Amino acid sequence: xxxxxxxxxxxxxxxxxxxxxxxxxxVILIQIQKRKDSSFKLSRxxxxxxxxGLSHGLNEWLEMFAIIKGHHSEVFNLIQLIVLTLSYIFxxxxxxxxxxxxxxxKFLNKWVTVAFSSLVLILIVMLRYGENIWPRYFLGFPGGMxxxxxxxxxxxxxxxILKPLNIYRFFFTSAAAIFVYSLxxxxxxxxxxxxxxxxxxxxxxxxxxGFPVQVLRAICSVVLAWSVWxxxxxxxxxxxxxxxxxxxxxxxxxxxxxxxxxxxxxxKAYKNLKEMQDMLIQAEKMNAVGRLASGIxxxxxxxxxxxxxxxxxxxxxxxxxxxKNVSEILGIIKDNIKRADNxxxxxxxxxxxxxxxxxxxxxxxxxxxxxxxxxHRAMLEDIRIIRELGRNLPNVSVDKSKMxxxxxxxxxxxxxxxxxxxxxxxxxxxxxxxxxxxxxxRRGEDYFFxxxxxxxxxxxxxxxxxxxxxxxxxxxxxxTTKEPGQGxxxxxxxxxxxxxxxxxxxxxxSKEGKGTKVIITLKISDGGQDG
Amino acid sequence: MDKKKVxxxxxxxxxxxxxxxxLEETNNYEVMTLxxxxxxxxxxxxxxxxxxxxxxxxxxxxxxxACEMLxxxxxxxxxxxxxxxxxxxxxxxxxxxxxxVVDYISKPAGKNELIAKIxxxxxxx
Numbered sequence: 001x002x003x004x005x006x007x008x009x010x011x012x013x014x015x016x017x018x019x020x021x022x023x024x025x026x027v028i029l030i031q032i033q034k035r036k037d038s039s040f041k042l043s044r045x046x047x048x049x050x051x052x053g054l055s056h057g058l059n060e061w062l063e064m065f066a067i068i069k070g071h072h073s074e075v076f077n078l079i080q081l082i083v084l085t086l087s088y089i090f091x092x093x094x095x096x097x098x099x100x101x102x103x104x105x106k107f108l109n110k111w112v113t114v115a116f117s118s119l120v121l122i123l124i125v126m127l128r129y130g131e132n133i134w135p136r137y138f139l140g141f142p143g144g145m146x147x148x149x150x151x152x153x154x155x156x157x158x159x160x161i162l163k164p165l166n167i168y169r170f171f172f173t174s175a176a177a178i179f180v181y182s183l184x185x186x187x188x189x190x191x192x193x194x195x196x197x198x199x200x201x202x203x204x205x206x207x208x209x210g211f212p213v214q215v216l217r218a219i220c221s222v223v224l225a226w227s228v229w230x231x232x233x234x235x236x237x238x239x240x241x242x243x244x245x246x247x248x249x250x251x252x253x254x255x256x257x258x259x260x261x262x263x264x265x266x267x268k269a270y271k272n273l274k275e276m277q278d279m280l281i282q283a284e285k286m287n288a289v290g291r292l293a294s295g296i297x298x299x300x301x302x303x304x305x306x307x308x309x310x311x312x313x314x315x316x317x318x319x320x321x322x323x324k325n326v327s328e329i330l331g332i333i334k335d336n337i338k339r340a341d342n343x344x345x346x347x348x349x350x351x352x353x354x355x356x357x358x359x360x361x362x363x364x365x366x367x368x369x370x371x372x373x374x375x376h377r378a379m380l381e382d383i384r385i386i387r388e389l390g391r392n393l394p395n396v397s398v399d400k401s402k403m404x405x406x407x408x409x410x411x412x413x414x415x416x417x418x419x420x421x422x423x424x425x426x427x428x429x430x431x432x433x434x435x436x437x438x439x440x441x442r443r444g445e446d447y448f449f450x451x452x453x454x455x456x457x458x459x460x461x462x463x464x465x466x467x468x469x470x471x472x473x474x475x476x477x478x479x480t481t482k483e484p485g486q487g488x489x490x491x492x493x494x495x496x497x498x499x500x501x502x503x504x505x506x507x508x509x510s511k512e513g514k515g516t517k518v519i520i521t522l523k524i525s526d527g528g529q530d531g
Numbered sequence: 532m533d534k535k536k537v538x539x540x541x542x543x544x545x546x547x548x549x550x551x552x553x554l555e556e557t558n559n560y561e562v563m564t565l566x567x568x569x570x571x572x573x574x575x576x577x578x579x580x581x582x583x584x585x586x587x588x589x590x591x592x593x594x595x596x597a598c599e600m601l602x603x604x605x606x607x608x609x610x611x612x613x614x615x616x617x618x619x620x621x622x623x624x625x626x627x628x629x630x631x632v633v634d635y636i637s638k639p640a641g642k643n644e645l646i647a648k649i650x651x652x653x654x655x656x
Contacts, residue, residue, distance in 0.1 A: 294620075297617065297619075298618060300617075301619075301637070301639060304639035305546060305615070305617065305638030306543060306545045309546065309550050309553055309642060310549045312641050313549055313553045313642070316553070337639050341639055
């Protein structure tokens with residue numbers, strides 16, 4: 001019954017048989033196109049199995065075609081023989097390469113395939129009979145065995161990855177299917193008059209089991225195609241894992257970006273805080289110095305008062321003394337009382353955070369009134385004062401006497417920098433800032449912003465200049481390059497302090513041997529209400 | 532010409548001694564000194580000064596308090612006062628002027644400055 005059915009419908013069996021191999025080949029080709037960069041070594045050889053699937057599928061379809069047409073022409077037989085041989089060469093080559101992936105079998109080099117193929121070719125050409133038996137014996141059977149062993153070995157070599165995956169069992173079903181198939185297709189051959197084909201052949205199989213061997217071969221081909229299709233799932237799994245990794249990486253990168261951004265923010269905040277802290281410390285220091293200075297001032301000025309009165313008394317008594325040193329020494333005493341008094345006064349000025357008495361003032365007149373006090377000395381030192389003062393300048397809201405103190409300080413420094421005379425340039429002009437200006441110790445709201453209209457005062461001398469290493473320190477309290485007794489080192493510190501109180505800015509540019517330029521930037525008066 | 536009587540009140544003994552010498556040396560002044568302002572009222576009544584030189588910062592009774600005491604005294608309120616102090620903040624000056632002093636001299640001041648200001652103050656007496 002079953003025998004009759006299969007015998008009558010052998011074309012259908014061959015159809016399914018061929019289709020499953022063909023589908024396997026197509027599926028493999030599609031997969032390897034997508035998985036060129038897979039880390040599974042299987043991807044390197046699976047293409048050869050596709051070659052087997054496609055060519056062997058074609059072979060079965062040719063068989064089906066022959067059954068349907070019912071004739072076997074010479075050309076047709078030749079084509080079928082070529083296709084069959086080729087498909088088994090693919091199978092042999094696949095098995096050989098699959099084993100080499102996990103087992104370094106040196107003897108299984110490409111010449112083995114060449115040798116077996118050549119043997120088959122020679123047998124076909126020389127013997128001229130049993131043509132499609134030779135490829136089955138010498139390529140199909142060993143090729144199937146190699147492939148079956150290859151699947152097992154490959155699984156073993158990648159067991160740690162494959163074991164946890166459900167896919168792993170399909171290596172065994174593949175191995176089993178190809179093993180059985182190699183027996184059914186490679187040993188059970190068409191009947192021939194030589195051993196073993198004379199005994200073990202398709203006819204004897206049919207007699208023994210009652211159905212054609214092609215039925216089992218077809219089942220094997222379906223199982224193999226299905227198993228291989230499942231095995232190809234490892235590439236999908238790998239792809240999924242990669243995507244996950246990439247996603248993880250993307251998440252990590254986003255997190256890193258976030259952390260970096262936060263770190264930058266924190267750093268900025270820390271910097272601001274540090275600046276603020278420095279400012280507070282500075283303010284606290286100034287406060288302390290202020291209190292100390294006031295105390296010191298009182299305590300020092302009292303004895304100075306006594307010494308001064310004493311010196312005056314002695315002067316009255318000794319002015320007629322024949323000793324000429326007496327009056328000189330009294331003069332020195334008085335000068336030094338004045339010097340000590342000056343130091344104390346500057347210290348008090350420096351530390352005194354007195355409230356400014358700001359009024360809208362004409363900066364040129366302040367410069368002029370400051371000049372009165374130093375003009376005489378400048379003349380003596382052979383210094384020419386060159387005015388390049390702007391006309392119709394807007395008023396600035398300043399404390400006049402404090403600004404005079406600022407200018408006098410700068411003038412005196414300039415004069416001291418020009419011991420052999422020179423030029424003192426005074427420039428005033430209005431400017432629009434192209435970029436914001438500030439100094440480290442300033443508060444944000446006091447910054448000059450880009451585009452702001454400001455008043456600039458430049459005081460430039462042609463003196464000795466300031467060495468670069470000193471430029472950074474010139475605003476530090478008590479920093480001085482003058483001989484002891486010539487300066488307190490507070491002048492520029494007081495100057496900067498006064499300008500800070502005015503929300504103004506002082507900058508110094510200097511070149512040794514060329515001179516120094518002091519640039520003062522002031523906010524333009526808004527009616528004197530900003531103090 | 533009658534010598535003008537100058538009362539100097541300061542907590543610095545040395546200062547009093549030398550300033551007294553400086554003023555008396557001119558032969559224009561008769562000087563009395565007090566180390567504390569707390570005896571200022573009996574002092575002016577016994578000495579009858581034409582002018583008072585007053586320190587600001589003194590223990591127990593300060594310059595401003597001394598001024599107030601003088602202002603409350605019929606005789607004392609007519610004596611011109613010059614402050615001679617080591618304090619020279621504007622606020623200190625303002626306090627002194629508000630208390631009724633005619634002038635304010637910062638220490639260390641020389642003999643000539645002292646005399647010039649005394650003479651000027653006496654003109655307005």
